[in-house]
Amino acid sequence: METQKKVLLVEDHDLIRLGTGMLLESLGEVRCEIKPCRSLDEARTACRSDGPFDLVLLDLNLADSKGLQGLRVLRDEFPNLPIAMLTGTQDEFVIRQAQAMGAIGYLLKSWTPDQVKAALLSLLRPPGGPARATISERFPKLAGTAHYDRVAELGPRHLQILELILEGCSNQEISKATELSLGTVKNYVSAILLALDVESRAHLISLFH
Numbered sequence: 541m542e543t544q545k546k547v548l549l550v551e552d553h554d555l556i557r558l559g560t561g562m563l564l565e566s567l568g569e570v571r572c573e574i575k576p577c578r579s580l581d582e583a584r585t586a587c588r589s590d591g592p593f594d595l596v597l598l599d600l601n602l603a604d605s606k607g608l609q610g611l612r613v614l615r616d617e618f619p620n621l622p623i624a625m626l627t628g629t630q631d632e633f634v635i636r637q638a639q640a641m642g643a644i645g646y647l648l649k650s651w652t653p654d655q656v657k658a659a660l661l662s663l664l665r666p667p668g669g670p671a672r673a674t675i676s677e678r679f680p681k682l683a684g685t686a687h688y689d690r691v692a693e694l695g696p697r698h699l700q701i702l703e704l705i706l707e708g709c710s711n712q713e714i715s716k717a718t719e720l721s722l723g724t725v726k727n728y729v730s731a732i733l734l735a736l737d738v739e740s741r742a743h744l745i746s747l748f749h
Contacts, residue, residue, distance in 0.1 A: 545594040545664050546573045550583040550610070551626055552602050556649060560597065560626070563656050570664045580605040580613060587618050595663055597647065600627040600634075608638055615642050622695065624663050632727065639731030644695040645724070662720055678703075679748055687747055690736050698735070701728045705741060706748055 547564055551557040557576055564572040575590055577583045580602050587593070598610055605613070614621055625638050625646040635646055645663050647656055682688040694702065697718075704714045711729065715722045729741070738744045 543569070543664075544571050544573065546575070546592070547664075548575045548577065548583060548586055548590075548593045548596040550577045550580070550597065550602065551599045552578045553599070556599075556626070560647075560656070563653060564660060567657060567661055567664070570661060572664075579603060580610045583610070583614065584617065587614070587621065591618070591621075593621065596621055596623045597626050598623050600625050600629065600638075608634070608641060611638055611641055611643055622663075632730070635727055636731045636734050639695075639698065639728060640735040642693060642695045642698075644697045646727075659724075662718075662724075681748060687736055694732070694735060698728060698732055701725065702732055705729065705732070706745060 549557060549561060549564070551560065557578075561574050561576060564574055575586050575593070577586055581604055583596070583598070587596075596614065598614065600607065600610075602610060611623060611625065614623060619642075622644050623642065625635075625643050626649065627634070627646055628649045629635075630648060630650070638646065645659065647659050651659070679688070679691060682691060691699075691702070700718065701714055704717060709717065711722060711725050714720075714729075715725045718725065720728070733739070733741075733744060736744060736747070738747065
């Protein structure tokens with residue numbers, strides 16, 4: 541069954557913006573209404589006037605925004621906005637930083653069209669599983685701690701993967717449950733550890749039990 545999604549595409553390189561737009565239009569099971577923008581300023585205006593959006597694809601480097609500045613600005617102004625990064629860099633530290641700041645994923649500009657389409661479908665499908673309780677109900681041990689605030693800032697995909705980690709799932713099991721690649725799952729796990737300032741899965745799990 542085809543679903544309708546609204547996507548904000550923020551990319552100042554015309555060819556990449558047009559190509560990504562064409563891939564969004566060819567997803568099949570998801571029909572996308574696309575709002576193209578060339579700058580962070582245009583994106584902020586669009587979020588105010590045309591939102592809410594089901595997904596924002598944000599270029600890592602725009603003329604008026606460098607590095608993770610654009611992600612920080614949009615997350616501060618629109619905290620519930622689902623943002624994925626468009627990037628040419630494969631620097632894992634930058635990718636983990638973006639995910640720790642709330643990005644729900646990323647698309648590498650070096651990927652093949654099929655890889656990009658698979659990633660877009662994953663980003664546009666809602667996380668599966670039962671509805672989550674509020675953070676305070678789900679993680680009562682964190683109430684009143686700095687870790688509570690950090691968990692509250694995680695995106696929906698991060699929370700989904702965090703819950704799977706706490707259930708004892710391996711990266712391979714998480715990959716199967718979420719339909720994300722194993723490499724993407726590993727990046728999410730690293731981002732969660734970074735966001736919560738812990739060094740290992742064992743340390744992470746100990747915070748919640």
